[in-house]
Amino acid sequence: MIFDFLKAFVCGGLICVVGQILIDKTKLTSARILVLFVVAGCILGGIGVYEPFVNFAGCGATTPLPGFGYLLAKGVKEEIDNSGAIGIFTGGLKSSAGGISAAILAGLFCAVVFQPKSKK
Amino acid sequence: MNHITVTSNEFLKMVEKSSPKSNIFTNCLKAFFSGGLICGAAEIYFYFLENHLTISKEQAGLLVSATLIVIAAILTGMGIYSKLGKFCGAGTIVPITGFANSMASPAVEFKKEGFILGVGAKMFAVAGPVIVYGVLTSAIVGIIYFIGSKL
Amino acid sequence: MNYKKKGTQTIIFSEPIKISSAASVTGPKEGKGPVAKEFDVVLSDEYAGADSWEKAESLIVEKTIKIVCEKASLTKDKIDFALAGDLLNQEIGSAFGYRESEIPFIGLFGACSTFGEAIGLGSCLVDGRFAENIIASASSHFCAAERQFRFPLELGSQRPPTSTWTVTGAGAVVLSKNTKGSGAFVTGATFGKIIDLGVKDANNMGAAMAPAAADTVLAFLRDTKTDPQTFDKIITGDLGYLGGELFLDILSKEGINISNYTDCGIEIFDKKTQDTHCGGSGCGCSATVFCARFYPKLVSGEIEKVLFVPTGALMSATSSQQGETIPSIAHLVVVEHRR
Numbered sequence: 001m002i003f004d005f006l007k008a009f010v011c012g013g014l015i016c017v018v019g020q021i022l023i024d025k026t027k028l029t030s031a032r033i034l035v036l037f038v039v040a041g042c043i044l045g046g047i048g049v050y051e052p053f054v055n056f057a058g059c060g061a062t063t064p065l066p067g068f069g070y071l072l073a074k075g076v077k078e079e080i081d082n083s084g085a086i087g088i089f090t091g092g093l094k095s096s097a098g099g100i101s102a103a104i105l106a107g108l109f110c111a112v113v114f115q116p117k118s119k120k
Numbered sequence: 121m122n123h124i125t126v127t128s129n130e131f132l133k134m135v136e137k138s139s140p141k142s143n144i145f146t147n148c149l150k151a152f153f154s155g156g157l158i159c160g161a162a163e164i165y166f167y168f169l170e171n172h173l174t175i176s177k178e179q180a181g182l183l184v185s186a187t188l189i190v191i192a193a194i195l196t197g198m199g200i201y202s203k204l205g206k207f208c209g210a211g212t213i214v215p216i217t218g219f220a221n222s223m224a225s226p227a228v229e230f231k232k233e234g235f236i237l238g239v240g241a242k243m244f245a246v247a248g249p250v251i252v253y254g255v256l257t258s259a260i261v262g263i264i265y266f267i268g269s270k271l
Numbered sequence: 272m273n274y275k276k277k278g279t280q281t282i283i284f285s286e287p288i289k290i291s292s293a294a295s296v297t298g299p300k301e302g303k304g305p306v307a308k309e310f311d312v313v314l315s316d317e318y319a320g321a322d323s324w325e326k327a328e329s330l331i332v333e334k335t336i337k338i339v340c341e342k343a344s345l346t347k348d349k350i351d352f353a354l355a356g357d358l359l360n361q362e363i364g365s366a367f368g369y370r371e372s373e374i375p376f377i378g379l380f381g382a383c384s385t386f387g388e389a390i391g392l393g394s395c396l397v398d399g400r401f402a403e404n405i406i407a408s409a410s411s412h413f414c415a416a417e418r419q420f421r422f423p424l425e426l427g428s429q430r431p432p433t434s435t436w437t438v439t440g441a442g443a444v445v446l447s448k449n450t451k452g453s454g455a456f457v458t459g460a461t462f463g464k465i466i467d468l469g470v471k472d473a474n475n476m477g478a479a480m481a482p483a484a485a486d487t488v489l490a491f492l493r494d495t496k497t498d499p500q501t502f503d504k505i506i507t508g509d510l511g512y513l514g515g516e517l518f519l520d521i522l523s524k525e526g527i528n529i530s531n532y533t534d535c536g537i538e539i540f541d542k543k544t545q546d547t548h549c550g551g552s553g554c555g556c557s558a559t560v561f562c563a564r565f566y567p568k569l570v571s572g573e574i575e576k577v578l579f580v581p582t583g584a585l586m587s588a589t590s591s592q593q594g595e596t597i598p599s600i601a602h603l604v605v606v607e608h609r610r
Binding site for chain 1: 142144147148150151152153154155156157158159160162163164165166167181182184185186188189190192193194196197198199202209210211213214215216218219220222223224227228229231232235239243245246247249250251253254255257258259260261262263264265266269
Binding site for chain 3: 205
């Protein structure tokens, strides 16, 4: 348990460090970082590299955004195995539907409840 | 001559030389610990769901993501996430919480422009491209995988 | 015909134009900075009683023009024209701020150089006897500008160390045909050229605008064959720490050394405690700091003669996204104390 925590902590932390270096060195906006990481995770998931990493690091690999990309790739592969070519279209969003819906609903909830605030 | 004579190249070099630089080392340390902490906490929560509530691995994974997303969105609405983000940098951008923040922040910010073209449309200002290129990449992965499986 | 234009781009007015009054209204962050006590009104929150940032900016403008008229002991019907501008798309900050005023309105756009443009043009109108009293004003609002130019405020991103902080506030002056009495007078103006040395980074506006400020100051000094040491202060608008340094570097390459320099973006925030990185910016930056900090000293004679040079970056979110560089401009006015 402690070991699982440490593995997730270190692996997740290191992925964030890669993001930080990209922000500071290349002046990429956070939007571009997010896109880059999801696409990278999806490619790594596609070629089968990310899966063993997930098995090792657990939430350290699934919580950062490459994990979201990995989920898309994994979903596509599973759907193709189950239902053939149509899985190319349905697999990605099917596997990530929970996360996306959660983010949409949580965002809407916030828009109803909260007022925009200024930075100090 | 009534005009400054410095050339664009000379000037851009002057700018490069004088511009204050981000402190990459401390920024990376902050990103490492904050990002690591989010992932570590997710792991503990995941462990709890799987072993104590005997939820299947897949559902536990979804529940972890959903919980992180909801927490991040609420912290965004309360104006706390931007403060965390200022300190943690990539540590709060790269985890799934950063994705939730990128949707909740324009949703709150643009409510004055109405719920359709304000909240509804602007919510995807940052998250939209993430979904678009994520889906595109997954489709490409799928095509290659499909062809591979037929060979 | 004896033209009042000197050299390439400078105007020397035939009679000094009196600045009858000046007023400034700012947001709470500005009210915690080094200039806090000198502003006329410091609001307790950025909403200013409105329900959106944009409406708040207009309310700030409205308040400022009310105060500036009162201070000049003029009713609004005595004001011939208002020259005003801001940063919001289609200038809604000023337009909605003046909507109820019934003052003939001339909208200007010079990005953050607008206040210099307004004082310069207003002085021309007064000098040419087209008007007796003119209001020149400019405004900006941190929250409204951030969400127009960058990202939502709640997005958890880090501000780069070269970035500046848009001032929430408005400044206004009344320019009058009134050569009697002592006070602060506008005696000349130089309208700048658009200068673009290729800076692309929208988070480094100081660097983008520094060459424009240097170019306008150089043009003024050569047009009028003046020594920069004859001025007590040379005040740029919102170059901030980095831009200010680059401004001085460019001029020293031209053989002009300036020792009496300051920048409104440097004056308005405390670098150590207010976390504003390279300083303040926005139309409201030069407008509020000039009205609150320098105008009273020019009236009392504590400062005798200044060059006031608001600077502007003439880009938009669209041009930035299209990968364009940032064209910049600076307009200069000479303000002197007269007994």
